[in-house]
């Protein structure tokens with residue numbers, strides 16, 4: 313079932329056990345816009361069935377927030393103009409050449425081009441795989457793009473992100489809602505989860521310039537302003553404590569500055585920033 317955030321904004325909650333991210337729907341007077349297509353044709357079809365139950369204007373646009381498979385593999389199902397930033401467009405080109413039969417999928421997994429989870433979802437949730445070919449986006453933008461759905465403006469912006477270099481966020485000014493997708497998360501390099509320290513503050517600045525009260529995240533569904541501020545504060549405090557690749561030193565520095573032990577979340581972030589130092593020093 314879709315969650316109703318306001319009269320014009322809905323979302324389908326993320327489902328972690330099936331690697332399904334949050335999907336969004338924004339409705340203007342004339343048209344509707346979708347944020348992320350789902351991780352498979354099945355995920356997309358389930359979303360479209362839910363949308364069909366509502367009395368909303370036709371879906372004219374589909375924004376893909378970044379080129380991670382779980383956010384775009386359902387995009388062939390939408391009769392809509394697909395919008396991406398130019399970096400996402402380049403990354404998607406690799407996927408447009410992939411084949412989806414079992415033999416090819418296993419080869420991509422063996423070459424570390426694809427995760428096992430991705431292969432399994434494709435095998436169970438995409439039908440007619442022998443003929444499946446990912447479509448190309450129709451509308452490519454560089455830094456920002458404004459879409460008017462009829463009395464409902466959506467501002468798309470490519471922002472600096474600790475997750476990928478191609479993150480797009482979608483801000484709906486008159487609802488004070490922003491779809492962040494995965495941009496505020498860390499990333500994994502050579503099996504090591506880390507948070508890009510140099511991008512943290514620029515990213516927070518990029519996001520905080522928008523006057524938002526509700527934040528939709530790719531794998532948490534929804535945060536209000538207090539929860540989001542706590543998240544930024546924990547990340548910032550963790551980052552400030554990390555100045556080398558020593559975890560012990562970082563924890564000591566955190567305790568000294570904050571006069572308390574780090575919370576579990578802060579400890580998780582501290583480790584991720586330490587991992588970033590390890591990666592940067594290589």
Ligand SMILES: [Zn+2]
Pocket residue numbers: 378380475494
């Ligand atoms: Zn992602």
